[in-house]
Amino acid sequence: MRQTRRYALGAILLATALLAGACGGNNGGSGGGGSTTGGGGGATLASTFVFGAPPDCATNKFCAIGLKDTYGIVFKQLKTTDFGGPITVQALKSGAVQVGELFSTSVYDPTFVVLEDDKHLEASDNIVPIIRKDVDSATIDQILNAISAKLTTEEMLNLNKQVDIAQQDPAAVAKSFLDQNGLMSTTSGCSGNITVGVSGNFSESKILAEMYGQALEAAGCTVDYQLDLSSRQVSDKALFSGKIDLKPEYLASESTANDENAKVSGDPQNNATILKGILASKGVNVLDYSPAVDQNVFVVTKTTADKYGLTKVSDLAKPAS
Amino acid sequence: MIAQELQPPSLWQWVGDHVGDILIRLGQHIELTVIAVVLGFAISLPVSILLYRHVRWYTPITAVAGLLYTIPSLALFILLIPITGLTALSVEVGLISYTLLILIRNTVVGLRGVPDDVKEAAVGMGYTPRQMLWRVELPIAVPAIVAGIRVATVSTIALVTVGFIIGHGALGEFIIDGLNRFFTPEVIVGVVLCVALALTADVLLLGLERALTPWSHTHARPLLPSRTPGR
Amino acid sequence: MNQFVDGIRWIFTPANWDTVNFQAGIRSQLLYHIELSAISLLVAAAIAIPVGLLVGHKRRGQFLATSLANIGRAIPSFGLVVLVFIAVGNIWPSLQLSMLPTAVALVLLAIPPILTNTYVGIQNVDPGTVEAARGMGMNERQVLLELEFPLAAPLIMAGLRTSAVTVVATATLAGFVGGGGLGAFLYSGFAQRGQEEILIGGAILVAVLAILTEVTFAGLEKLVTPRTRTRQSRRTRDPFTEPGAVSAA
Numbered sequence: 001m002r003q004t005r006r007y008a009l010g011a012i013l014l015a016t017a018l019l020a021g022a023c024g025g026n027n028g029g030s031g032g033g034g035s036t037t038g039g040g041g042g043a044t045l046a047s048t049f050v051f052g053a054p055p056d057c058a059t060n061k062f063c064a065i066g067l068k069d070t071y072g073i074v075f076k077q078l079k080t081t082d083f084g085g086p087i088t089v090q091a092l093k094s095g096a097v098q099v100g101e102l103f104s105t106s107v108y109d110p111t112f113v114v115l116e117d118d119k120h121l122e123a124s125d126n127i128v129p130i131i132r133k134d135v136d137s138a139t140i141d142q143i144l145n146a147i148s149a150k151l152t153t154e155e156m157l158n159l160n161k162q163v164d165i166a167q168q169d170p171a172a173v174a175k176s177f178l179d180q181n182g183l184m185s186t187t188s189g190c191s192g193n194i195t196v197g198v199s200g201n202f203s204e205s206k207i208l209a210e211m212y213g214q215a216l217e218a219a220g221c222t223v224d225y226q227l228d229l230s231s232r233q234v235s236d237k238a239l240f241s242g243k244i245d246l247k248p249e250y251l252a253s254e255s256t257a258n259d260e261n262a263k264v265s266g267d268p269q270n271n272a273t274i275l276k277g278i279l280a281s282k283g284v285n286v287l288d289y290s291p292a293v294d295q296n297v298f299v300v301t302k303t304t305a306d307k308y309g310l311t312k313v314s315d316l317a318k319p320a321s
Numbered sequence: 322m323i324a325q326e327l328q329p330p331s332l333w334q335w336v337g338d339h340v341g342d343i344l345i346r347l348g349q350h351i352e353l354t355v356i357a358v359v360l361g362f363a364i365s366l367p368v369s370i371l372l373y374r375h376v377r378w379y380t381p382i383t384a385v386a387g388l389l390y391t392i393p394s395l396a397l398f399i400l401l402i403p404i405t406g407l408t409a410l411s412v413e414v415g416l417i418s419y420t421l422l423i424l425i426r427n428t429v430v431g432l433r434g435v436p437d438d439v440k441e442a443a444v445g446m447g448y449t450p451r452q453m454l455w456r457v458e459l460p461i462a463v464p465a466i467v468a469g470i471r472v473a474t475v476s477t478i479a480l481v482t483v484g485f486i487i488g489h490g491a492l493g494e495f496i497i498d499g500l501n502r503f504f505t506p507e508v509i510v511g512v513v514l515c516v517a518l519a520l521t522a523d524v525l526l527l528g529l530e531r532a533l534t535p536w537s538h539t540h541a542r543p544l545l546p547s548r549t550p551g552r
Numbered sequence: 553m554n555q556f557v558d559g560i561r562w563i564f565t566p567a568n569w570d571t572v573n574f575q576a577g578i579r580s581q582l583l584y585h586i587e588l589s590a591i592s593l594l595v596a597a598a599i600a601i602p603v604g605l606l607v608g609h610k611r612r613g614q615f616l617a618t619s620l621a622n623i624g625r626a627i628p629s630f631g632l633v634v635l636v637f638i639a640v641g642n643i644w645p646s647l648q649l650s651m652l653p654t655a656v657a658l659v660l661l662a663i664p665p666i667l668t669n670t671y672v673g674i675q676n677v678d679p680g681t682v683e684a685a686r687g688m689g690m691n692e693r694q695v696l697l698e699l700e701f702p703l704a705a706p707l708i709m710a711g712l713r714t715s716a717v718t719v720v721a722t723a724t725l726a727g728f729v730g731g732g733g734l735g736a737f738l739y740s741g742f743a744q745r746g747q748e749e750i751l752i753g754g755a756i757l758v759a760v761l762a763i764l765t766e767v768t769f770a771g772l773e774k775l776v777t778p779r780t781r782t783r784q785s786r787r788t789r790d791p792f793t794e795p796g797a798v799s800a801a
Contacts, residue, residue: 393721
């Protein structure tokens with residue numbers, strides 16, 4: 001009994017020590033999200049703003065790193081919200097953050113102002129289907145390329161809006177897109193079993209996966225769907241190991257995800273070449289890319305834009321008055 | 322381009338349109354739960370019998386099981402990724418480890434609860450230790466064992482949802498999808514079905530317990546609440 | 553296996569305690585996590601213990617207490633956090649990214665074990681002793697606070713222990729709904745490529761914190777268990793019949 005008491009007291013002391021250690025020398029970054037450490041920026045507008053961004057922003061050269069290197073912008077605080085989703089939107093609307101990172105195909109609110117990427121930080125992230133060599137065929141290429149040709153950024157945004165705002169089903173939205181654009185059953189030469197996956201667990205990827213899958217099905221292939229893959233790490237692993245055969249991806253992001261030093265740029269052709277090179281060694285073909293791009297955009301509310309006269313990203317580097 | 326502005330469906334509209342999906346997820350959820358509880362039981366029963374016989378192993382083994390039990394499920398699933406991969410196996414291993422503490426504890430309590438005079442009478446009647454176990458001790462321990470299975474099942478059903486992190490969350494996938502687009506009806510369906518499934522399982526298992534032990538329907542002991550595993 | 557080594561190395565790198573990837577470091581997130589958990593547990597206890605004392609003392613509402621325990625165990629914590637999070641966004645948008653949504657969900661999850669244990673603890677007090685106390689002239693409040701409550705303390709503390717571990721575990725989810733805490737490392741660890749040590753290290757931290765919580769409260773539980781009742785204690789508190797073994801009801 002006495003031993004257990006000593007043991008219990010020891011545990012309490014340990015816990016208290018941990019607590020004391022946590023309390024002492026607090027970095028002032030409590031309350032979630034966190035702060036950017038020092039760095040340049042002086043007294044720019046950005047240094048008075050809180051930035052709501054995805055969790056990978058701090059180490060992403062198309063986010064925090066690029067903003068600093070290309071624009072000389074360092075925000076007062078970087079708050080992790082979500083991947084350009086409703087949490088970021090809500091944070092912008094409620095004023096919890098002044099600038100938010102959304103994606104070009106998910107800016108639904110007409111009162112949001114997308115700041116122009118005047119220094120061309122963002123690489124061209126066109127939507128592109130990537131498929132394992134061993135299931136690829138000319139027929140499949142034809143079907144999928146036809147879909148890609150008809151997909152513009154605005155179209156994709158509308159489709160996303162139906163799923164994210166009007167809460168429609170990705171499958172239904174995909175089907176109506178295919179029907180309206182005459183992309184269903186254009187041929188019947190598809191044969192074989194294809195598993196279609198997503199890039200990550202977000203609506204756009206699911207819509208695209210459904211589009212690819214339904215079109216292939218209508219052409220005669222047997223299609224399975226694997227829409228629960230939670231992130232690119234997961235889906236890449238699945239694709240390279242053969243658990244899925246095909247997924248929608250993005251020229252620049254997929255390149256840098258597999259090769260940090262990939263020299264992607266604002267030129268989609270350049271990015272496509274790079275991606276083809278990277279994925280060839282993994283047994284994956286890169287088909288034609290679509291005009292639709294889904295890349296990072298930096299957004300403010302109309303109120304904020306009017307108040308500070310913001311139209312482009314470099315405006316954030318203006319001195320704070 | 323779709324011209325009209327579509328309205329988000331109401332809860333019942335959405336349910337009506339997605340009965341198929343809902344049933345599929347429900348099936349996945351049940352499958353994951355059943356496998357976890359059955360395997361957990363298959364492991365814990367022989368272990369419990371061993372611990373019942375060799376008392377000195379009880380504390381260390383339950384300490385290990387207790388440690389696993391305390392680790393929050395989200396953390397445990399993530400820690401299993403390097404070992405068993407981003408598969409349903411990781412989810413199952415995690416779920417099974419959560420059932421162990423409850424099942425082992427309850428089974429051993431049940432076995433310990435066999436009155437001494439009953440055991441003596443059995444010995445007197447010439448029962449071998451094996452016969453004693455299967456014909457006397459285990460049957461008497463059934464209420465405690467099934468009670469443990471009940472708690473383990475209810476807890477497992479709730480924990481399956483956390484499997485979303487690996488893409489195997491069954492009903493939990495409704496929850497994460499609902500979060501991703503702030504679509505409350507979907508989240509509600511996920512949560513409500515989870516609770517309904519758990520309560521149904523609880524009632525069914527209670528019925529099973531009553532059926533297996535027609536002689537012991539009067540228990541004066543108040544319900545001792547059990548611990549919810551770390552979430 | 554080396555991923556675990558990387559994770560542990562990440563935890564023991566002092567720089568990471570200040571900042572991780574230019575954002576909140578381990579110290580800051582740990583503090584957030586503990587603060588969130590502590591507040592939620594205190595609020596839950598402040599609600600559940602008085603109610604449990606009252607219900608137990610009056611010996612009414614047993615069915616309610618039992619049902620509450622069952623339902624509490626059946627609710628998926630992740631679902632509850634998400635529901636509350638979205639609800640707070642609709643009612644009080646400016647508070648959505650604060651600790652509030654997760655805290656509310658945590659309080660709701662923490663109440664059932666504390667409430668049920670308090671209730672059962674009071675109920676378990678020998679009625680004869682209570683009668684004797686009344687006979688000695690104690691009024692109801694004295695009976696409750698000076699007799700029943702101390703006797704029920706071990707079981708109440710056991711309930712607090714259960715809730716504490718649940719709260720610390722579920723607080724991890726705050727990081728998935730725009731909040732902070734150790735869960736933020738898990739959320740971003742999944743997003744970062746080539747930085748698995750954050751994911752694994754974060755998970756190890758969560759596990760360690762939960763275990764420390766359990767051990768601390770187990771210690772507290774032993775402290776409030778009166779020594780004079782050792783013989784009685786051993787029967788009701790021996791490891792085979794600790795809360796965790798549910799008898800047929």
